Amino acid sequence: MPTDSPMPAEAQEAQGTQPRVDEREQAGGRWAVASGRWTVLAMSSMPAWTTLSDSLKGVPAQQGRPWDLRPIEQLDHIGAQLLWNHWGQAWPARLEMDSQHKAVLDQVALYTCSPPVEPTVTFAERFRHFAHNGTRMMFVARDFLGLIGQLVLDVGKLLRAPLRGPWRDFSGQIYQFGTTALPITALVGLLIGVVLAYLTSQQLRQYGAETFIVNILGLSLIRELGPVLAAVLIAGRSGSAITAQIGVMRVTEELDAMRVMGIPHGFRLVMPRVLALAITMPLISMWTSMAALFGGMIAADLSLDISPAYFLSALPRAVPMSNLYLALSKSAVFGILIALIGCYFGMKVKPNTESLGRGTTSSVVTSITVVILVDALFAVLFKGVGLR
Structure with a gap:
């Protein structure tokens, strides 16, 4: 029968250096005695850590218990x-x-340091905090509705006292937003009409329905593509300009100077731009649609031998006048929204260049998104208007 061999000296030394806590009877009562090496290296092994945890649980920290740390070799x-x-x-x-x-x-x-204690928050406090801070979308909706309400009040003030209106600013904005935008909108509309006519002609030729190109181009360009294309161009061109102009006035503290002098921002800055775009957008939309139809007419003549005389004579029969009225009213709404969004982001610019660039970018992206959403809303609401 094999007998138990004595523990090796290395094992005895390793066991003696392990950190542990024991209860011992010493002078004055039972003491908690800590021994071994209380270091990271000594506690790094799993058996040593398990032994230390068990020994600490066996000697809980009680009030009045004496502790003796003198046997600790290293701490x-x-x-x-x-x-x-x-x-x-x-x-x-x-x-x-x-x-x-x-x-x-x-x-x-x-x-x-003790970890901070989370305070108990009641439902009333949470509701009060949400009412004061809320979400960013609620703040945007509140400020945008306030801007619309101030616009309505300013228009009423203009109707009561027309002679005191900012007519010079109004005429300047019409020239800036409308006249200077005619070349680029005509060029883009012309190219869109040419491309759409060539792509459509390839499909119509397979079915012998070449004459229906007038219906397709007339309805798509006058009712949808013309207003939306013009609105997207104006949003990128004029919407960014509105935000940049008002934002620079914020950076150079001109808005603060106007407030000190008692000049209302809405009456002198917002209203002229909104009214100018509300008037120019339907005209630019019709101009873009005419350029696109001209390009489509030329492309139809070259690809399908549809003469311009037939194109012009068949267009009124293919596209009822209600489509034109719908397009003009839709463009006016686009212009009002683009101007309001541009003014809103311009007013929100902080007095630094980084905020100016971020506000201009947000203005363009938001304007284009709103234009597409409103166009989809018009398409759903007026799906039975102007279609035979």
Whole structure:
């Protein structure tokens, strides 16, 4: 029968250096005695950590229990933090230890921070916080509705006292938004009409329905593509200009100077731009549709031998006048929305160049998105108007 061999010296030394806590009878009662090496290296192995955890659970931190740390061979900040947390971050009533261990424990006790206690928030406090701060979408809706309401009041003020209106600004904005935009809108409309006519002619030729190109081009360009294309161009051209103009006035503190002098922002800045785009957008939309129809007529003549005379004579029969009225009213709504969005983001610009660039970009993206959404809404609401 094999006999139990004595434990090797290395194993005895490793077991003696493991950190642990025991209860011992000493002078004055039962003491909690910590021994071994309370360092990261000694606690790094899983058996050592398990043994230390079990021994700490066996010696809970009770009020009035004395502790003896003199048998500890080595103590670093991790071991001291473990002891400090086990004591409930408070010194025991009686403590015996060496001076070097006391210096480490003093540092840990000095710089240990307790986690913040989350305050209990009632439903009424949450509701009050939401009412004051809310979500960003609610703030945007509130400010945008306030801008629309101020516009209505300014238009009423203009109707009561027309002679005091900013007519010079109004005429300048019409020239800036309308006249200077005619070349680019005509060029883009012409090219769109040519492309649409060539693509459509390839399909109609297969079925011998070449004459229906007048119906397709007339309805698509006059009713949908003309107003939307003009609105997208104006949103990128004039909407960004409105935001940049008002934003620069914010950066150079001209808006603050106007407020000090008693000049209302809505009456002198917002209203002229909104009315100018409300008038010019239907005209630009009709101009873009005419350019696109001209390009489509030329392409139809070259690809399908549809003469311009037949094209012009068949167009009124293919496209009822209600489509033109719908397109003009839709373009006016587009112009009002583009101007309002441009003015809103211009007013929200902060006095720095980074905010100016971000506001201009947001203005263009928002304007184009709103134009497409409103166009889809018009298409659903007036799906039975102008179609035979």
